[in-house]
Amino acid sequence: MIKLFSRAVIGLSLLCSACAGPTPNNLSRLDLIQKRGELNCGVSGKIPGFSFLQSDGSYEGLDIDICKAMAAAFIGNSSNVQYRPLTAAERFTALKTGEIDILSRNTTHNLSRDSIGGNGLTFAPVVFHDGQGLMVKKSSGINSLEELRGSNICVGSGTTTEQNLNDAFQERNIAYKPIKYQDLNQVVAGYLQGRCKAMTSDRSQLAAARSGFREPKSHVILEEVLSKEPLAPASAGGDQKLSDAMRWVIYALFAAEEQGINKDNINSKLLLANSDPTMTSMRRFLGIDGELGKKLGLKNEFVVNIIRSTGNYGEIYERHLGKNSSVPIPRGLNNIYKSGGLFIAPPLK
Numbered sequence: 001m002i003k004l005f006s007r008a009v010i011g012l013s014l015l016c017s018a019c020a021g022p023t024p025n026n027l028s029r030l031d032l033i034q035k036r037g038e039l040n041c042g043v044s045g046k047i048p049g050f051s052f053l054q055s056d057g058s059y060e061g062l063d064i065d066i067c068k069a070m071a072a073a074f075i076g077n078s079s080n081v082q083y084r085p086l087t088a089a090e091r092f093t094a095l096k097t098g099e100i101d102i103l104s105r106n107t108t109h110n111l112s113r114d115s116i117g118g119n120g121l122t123f124a125p126v127v128f129h130d131g132q133g134l135m136v137k138k139s140s141g142i143n144s145l146e147e148l149r150g151s152n153i154c155v156g157s158g159t160t161t162e163q164n165l166n167d168a169f170q171e172r173n174i175a176y177k178p179i180k181y182q183d184l185n186q187v188v189a190g191y192l193q194g195r196c197k198a199m200t201s202d203r204s205q206l207a208a209a210r211s212g213f214r215e216p217k218s219h220v221i222l223e224e225v226l227s228k229e230p231l232a233p234a235s236a237g238g239d240q241k242l243s244d245a246m247r248w249v250i251y252a253l254f255a256a257e258e259q260g261i262n263k264d265n266i267n268s269k270l271l272l273a274n275s276d277p278t279m280t281s282m283r284r285f286l287g288i289d290g291e292l293g294k295k296l297g298l299k300n301e302f303v304v305n306i307i308r309s310t311g312n313y314g315e316i317y318e319r320h321l322g323k324n325s326s327v328p329i330p331r332g333l334n335n336i337y338k339s340g341g342l343f344i345a346p347p348l349k
């Protein structure tokens with residue numbers, strides 16, 4: 001009760017402060033998160049592998065682990081996260097009003113969302129490179145966009161998906177009818193009930209949705225990829241302290257994978273670096289020397305806190321989207337550059 005009440009008071013003060021800008025007295029929202037001791041993280045909650053509400057009330061997935069890594073770095077405790085499930089249409093307003101501190105919800109980074117004349121958000125580095133796809137019933141025999149001419153297509157509103165669908169079909173001069181829904185569950189229901197020949201979304205979401213179907217093998221994701229969907233966490237714009245901290249949390253996850261530092265060996269790496277003054281860059285990375293954390297408004301050991309909580313980026317990926325997960329997606333572009341992917345961390349110096 002007390003916790004609920006104090007949360008409501010903090011929530012109210014944050015909400016009011018949001019009316020005049022991100023926070024009062026030009027405080028960064030990072031300071032508020034640290035004062036509150038809890039991170040409000042906006043998620044979907046409906047996508048297996050990314051953010052999914054479990055039957056025990058907990059959340060799981062790659063987007064959830066990004067919230068945890070942020071909380072570990074900002075507050076020193078990855079459990080201190082309030083997850084706020086949001087629809088696609090609600091997500092940016094929730095950031096602007098201060099209802100959430102950060103958004104970690106399969107959100108595509110694009111110019112309109114990132115710019116001051118658009119949604120005015122600030123994006124952290126991409127955590128999953130996706131692309132839009134289409135899923136059809138195998139029995140339909142459909143293999144290409146052309147074969148969907150004149151068909152109904154189920155799509156979520158308030159998403160990049162809606163616009164890409166229009167672009168792709170218009171460019172190819174293919175007539176179609178979009179059937180719009182509020183969220184993925186409704187899109188899936190429309191598709192399974194036969195209202196549409198195809199459903200469209202980010203390919204990761206199609207794979208995630210299919211994993212929950214009674215007969216996943218009866219549905220195919222078409223080869224054609226309609227767009228680039230670089231999914232990234234975001235914060236309200238104009239708060240450099242928070243956005244810097246977010247950026248370097250993600251880079252720390254990539255850098256730890258690059259260097260082979262993981263949840264299992266973090267303590268031994270720390271011991272080793274502590275006893276060996278010649279391991280200069282490792283000592284800086286783990287916060288033994290230098291003040292990398294302090295420069296971001298974090299503890300110097302923020303990287304250690306992250307890795308102890310979630311492991312490095314590769315471990316997060318394996319847990320939720322790896323071969324043995326319920327939504328296996330080959331890493332492809334979502335690998336570190338040393339292994340042929342797109343992820344690279346600038347130097348943590």
Ligand SMILES: N[C@@H](CCC(=O)N[C@@H](CS)C(=O)NCC(=O)O)C(=O)O
Nearest residue numbers: 044046088107108156159160183184
């Ligand atoms: N990545 C795209 C689409 C993401 C998205 O939110 N898709 C819809 C479905 S098409 C959705 O609501 N998915 C998750 C959910 O239902 O919570 C974007 O940022 O606009």
